[in-house]
Amino acid sequence: xxxxxxxxxxxxxxxxxxxxxxxxxxxxxxxxxxxxxxxxxxxxxxxxxxxxxxxxxxxxxxxxxxxxxxxxxxxxxxxxxxxxxxxxxxxxxxxxxxxxxxxxxxxxxxxxxxxxxxxxxxxxxxxxxxxxxxxxxxxxxxxxxxxxxxx
Numbered sequence: 001x002x003x004x005x006x007x008x009x010x011x012x013x014x015x016x017x018x019x020x021x022x023x024x025x026x027x028x029x030x031x032x033x034x035x036x037x038x039x040x041x042x043x044x045x046x047x048x049x050x051x052x053x054x055x056x057x058x059x060x061x062x063x064x065x066x067x068x069x070x071x072x073x074x075x076x077x078x079x080x081x082x083x084x085x086x087x088x089x090x091x092x093x094x095x096x097x098x099x100x101x102x103x104x105x106x107x108x109x110x111x112x113x114x115x116x117x118x119x120x121x122x123x124x125x126x127x128x129x130x131x132x133x134x135x136x137x138x139x140x141x142x143x144x145x146x147x148x149x150x151x
Contacts, residue, residue: 080129
């Protein structure tokens with residue numbers, strides 16, 4: 001018996017106990033890092049995920065709406081995108097095409113057929129167009145898009 005009333009452990013048992021503690025500490029450390037990372041990324045996202053509009057955001061980057069004449073909703077989305085390319089170029093696209101397709105901004109969705117196949121892109125473009133027509137600033141439009149699609 002040890003002085004504190006506990007049974008003394010042999011060298012092998014003591015080593016196992018130390019190893020178990022090390023694994024517990026390592027596991028808790030990893031869990032803490034995951035939580036901190038999630039909190040930090042969530043905290044930064046609403047303010048930093050929208051791109052800075054490029055200087056040369058021109059209407060010519062948008063596929064002509066006539067290409068989608070047989071699909072009125074799609075054609076209208078492309079018309080709206082062509083009307084406010086400078087706004088769309090300052091918006092993060094919540095379909096995550098930046099991650100899976102390498103898009104810089106929502107404007108890139110309408111430089112190809114991508115926007116025609118994506119409800120998120122078309123809806124974001126409609127919000128941007130309408131708010132722009134109503135005199136909304138880019139920051140106001142970003143805030144509304146974040147409220148609508150953000151997590």
